[in-house]
Amino acid sequence: MKTIEKLSENILDKLSIDFLRSQVLKNAYGNNDTRIAAMDPRMLLVWYLFFGLVPWFVHSVPFLIGCFLLVAVTTWMARVAGLVLFLFAVGVFSQTGYLFLVTLLFGGDASAVVPLLTLTLKVATVSLASVTIFSGLDPDKLANGLMWYGCPERLSFSISYAYRMLPLLMEEFQNVLLSYRLRGNPPAHDTFGGKIRYLVYQVQIVMHAFYPLMLNTAKRSRTTVEVLEIKGYRYAAVNKEVKKIKLSALRLTNDDLLFAAVSFLWVAVAILIATLV
């Protein structure tokens, strides 16, 4: 009940769109000077392929702990925004943590920990690896990396365009939401029932606010589409030369090799320990 009360009070105030916006911006643009951000996206994508897939198929706890520690370090290196980490924690808990509580509640004991720990470690490792890549790399680099592996140009353009539009969209969304707040008449929320109604009302507003946002965006995009035409977007999409120029900026450095080597060594040691135990 306390939580509901808190949530009802907070949803538009403390967890304001302004806060969300600053966190998203921080995440997208605020950490382009970290070690992770400076690395070659192609190498990181391969790295991610390993840490995003392999943990699912391995059941050895020492190996998983090893992987988890490594991605925890890379997440720290990528200086990921607080909100993302919070969502990560909530996500992991909602996946497995509650199972442990339920087990305890129904008379289970600590022996339930080990199987649950395996699952939790898998989920956590994969999530943190994703967080490192998708939040540590600047979206443009990520897009270039994907393009190098043959993803269509349209996908990579969409990624960087989405990030370019993000601040604008969030600001606009915030303004539309404010219109609802300034002119709306929320239900009284002194009683418990009122608080629930208030919570529902707020969620409704957030959903309603998407409609004007869509229309405003549609209006904007008219110019953007014409501009893309003039700036030769369609021309570039079919021109191999352009792709080559774009990707020529990608370069493997010693840092990348070092990072790959350290990761490899670490995993090797983890496997060794896993076989010894």
Added chain:
Amino acid sequence: MNVVEIEHLTYAYPGADSPTLRDVSLTIEQGDFLAVVGNNGCGKSTLCKTLNGLIPQFITGDYRGRVSVCGLDAAAADVGALAQKVGYVYQDFENQIVRPTVLDDASYACLNYAQPDYLERGRQALAQCGLQGREDDFIWQLSGGQTHLLALAGVLSLQPEVIILDEPIAQLDPQHADRIYAVLRRLNEEYGKTIIVIEHHTEYIADFCKHVLLLKDGRVQWKLPAGDALQRVDELQSCNIFPPQVTIAADRLRKAGEYHADRLPATVEEGCAVFAPRARVAPDAQAQPAPRGAEVLRFRDVSVSYRSVKGEPHRVFQNLDLSIHKGDKVALIGSNGAGKSTLMKLMVCLLKPSQGEIYLNGRSLRGARPEGLSREVSMVYQNPEDMFIRDSIEADIAYAMKVRGLPDADARTQALLERFRLAGLRSRDGRLLSGGQMRRASLAIGIALDPGILLLDEPTANLDIATRKEIMHTLEDMKQVTETVMIATHDMQLVCEWAERIIVLCGGHVVADGPRDAIFRDRRLLETVGIRPPEIFAMGRALEPGAACYTIDDFVRRFTGRAPGAGVQEAAV
């Protein structure tokens, strides 16, 4: 040499009943700086879009005639080839920027056309636009004026011979507007580019442009040298183009038989030679300072800071003290980023001060919510589109009243629709209205609950001058309806004609607060804060240091035309 040759061009948009352009024939010489003027909807933008092939290659329609640009046939040549000859900067230039960082956006077109030295070209274009040093910034770190320069750089990177700009300074404060035009002049004079601007600000036309093209109902009326064009005061005004205030004042004197020079002045410098003070001046009707009403809003020791993406929070206000009284008609002025919008957001509780108290009608706003204040304070945003949350303006105006279950909601909605001349548009979506209609609708929404205090953020920004006059008229009309009004604005004509009290913000402090005489006569203040009074005020000042003419009427009352061949002595009354 002509860079543009148009012969008998007639064009109608797909599905339109009548053509937008009718039998247009026109040549533009290389190196020209041409202003295209005309009424709303007279085909200015359409004409410009035929030059880079967007019409008819991208927007089809009924197209007859021939357009040739730098020797290319605009209807048949590759859009890419044309883009390297003609650049286009849109009126909504923010939407023209498609990449996240500055250099990336500036070099994007060159990259797409497979020019291996694309980064170098981008850098060069940024330097031409005075944006060197900002290469690695994110585009949302730029101010409005810088964003416009970036849009220009993105176009310039292909080094086109012709650059078209659609209302380049509509959204900018005067400092930024000057900068844009200085860049355009440099491009024109140093780099030999042909510049075409669609422009309503005749002061800038007088200062910068070489020729003026008047379009009316899709036809070319004339193309004349700028100086001659601005002489045609009546013809321009009939097309809703307002010549510089100095020119209008001279024209008015000429009609009264008091102006004797051959030509009307277009700039303050020219005005100095042709105007003279009247011998006897009818004393100004001294506006009696109205007795101050009760205090409705009070800021006590308020500090505010914003989170920023990197580094320290950005501090907007520090220890701000301010009172607003009932009946005040306040203009809030100051450069971009001085905190005007922040101050308004504090008043409607959308932002909380990190320190200090704000009192509304004697009650502290600490812990209050915006929803609870809507009947006391109302705010109209700078961007009216964000206020349209229903699918028709009628529903939008009624929304706040309906959700409160006010019994006379329907009747009041009708009254507001009538009052703001929106009755015929009631079922339209607000977004699809014209600029002026949108603005009127947003004002109607703002006063729907009959708030005691109305806050307006830049109500005249982004409007052409005719629409702006109309909105100023509406604001004047609203003075009787709403007791206390505060307008945040860059528009000094609006400030001079409308405001009774002016608050100047600078660096998070109130640096001046008083009636217009106290603000505009303080030369040092104007310089430090970067306020530019209306041209007519500057004209008065140039003729007589003590003069304070806020409107053309004030000016004509005080000055007259200089007698032919005479010094500064006479004036018939």
